[in-house]
């Protein structure tokens with residue numbers, strides 16, 4: 153590709169915004185040309201606006217340090233400098249809904265990390281290995297918005313990435329009942345231990361809104377487009393508990409599954425290891441080569457050892473074994489701010505670009 157697509161990051165100074173900035177350093181297709189945040193940061197250089205809030209373990213990329221932060225609310229001005237935007241602003245749900253639609257209406261595609269539009273019926277919510285066909289609903293969304301190239305696409309919640317891909321790989325065995333407990337990292341709340349010292353040696357048994365998202369969002373991934381909207385699947389029924397644990401990055405899930413067609417343990421492992429999707433077929437820049445790996449050691453996956461598997465874009469699974477009440481149980485691990493947030497959105501944008509939905513303006 154001769155010319156990179158120009159991308160803006162809404163909420164660039166935040167935890168997820170910083171992750172976008174890091175992942176897009178030296179990206180072969182996309183170049184960050186605009187960074188935008190609240191009025192508090194607007195007018196400062198990115199380096200000044202972030203100040204001591206840089207939370208990545210790698211240094212701030214030189215290319216963004218001197219960019220002057222724009223105000224997210226100055227939609228026309230931001231849109232003028234980009235071919236599309238990633239959204240990671242933290243505002244109220246209604247404000248996010250409105251601002252993302254305003255960007256789409258300037259003919260600027262929005263690939264969002266936020267939950268505001270995850271249930272808007274004609275907005276695709278995509279994990280590219282699971283349901284890239286949902287991008288086809290964009291044509292109906294454009295009709296509603298009155299746009300030719302502007303639209304909104306979103307990625308799902310971070311907590312489901314440790315089990316939804318697994319259940320997808322096992323679809324032919326018809327999983328119908330799932331119990332999942334997720335052990336979620338503090339970066340999922342935009343925090344480090346420095347900002348949240350109460351989490352050291354602690355567990356908090358509540359994450360607002362997370363259990364409902366963890367139970368319902370997988371069903372939308374497995375849904376179908378009917379009459380111009382995405383209709384969620386009805387099964388498997390999922391019940392969840394979501395627990396905050398003293399881990400910086402990495403959401404672990406402990407999961408029990410009942411199947412209508414009983415598989416063997418060997419079949420379950422084989423389905424995980426052979427699971428491939430569009431990102432692997434197209435060899436997209438951020439695609440993990442092996443999306444789901446199965447680890448045979450009894451004490452894996454472990455956050456410290458395994459969270460960065462495939463640069464944080466792969467999912468590690470272990471401990472598949474028969475259960476005395478359910479059919480099988482397993483443990484899954486994924487990186488919540490890479491695969492579960494910014495990285496998942498970058499992979500969506502790469503898929504959208506490869507399929508012609510995002511082009512230079």
Ligand SMILES: NC(=O)c1ccc[n+]([C@@H]2O[C@H](COP(=O)([O-])OP(=O)(O)OC[C@H]3O[C@@H](n4cnc5c(N)ncnc54)[C@H](OP(=O)(O)O)[C@@H]3O)[C@@H](O)[C@H]2O)c1
Nearest residue numbers: 163164165166167168189190193224240241242340342493
């Ligand atoms: N952290 C995760 O793992 C994760 C995963 C999935 C989804 N999310 C979602 O992603 C979003 C961002 O999360 P985060 O953890 O990155 O939050 P964060 O660290 O608090 O960052 C929030 C960003 O939004 C900007 N912002 C805040 N209020 C604004 C306003 N009124 N107008 C314009 N910009 C405003 C901030 O700019 P200033 O710096 O100028 O204040 C900052 O850039 C949230 O909606 C969150 O729920 C997070």
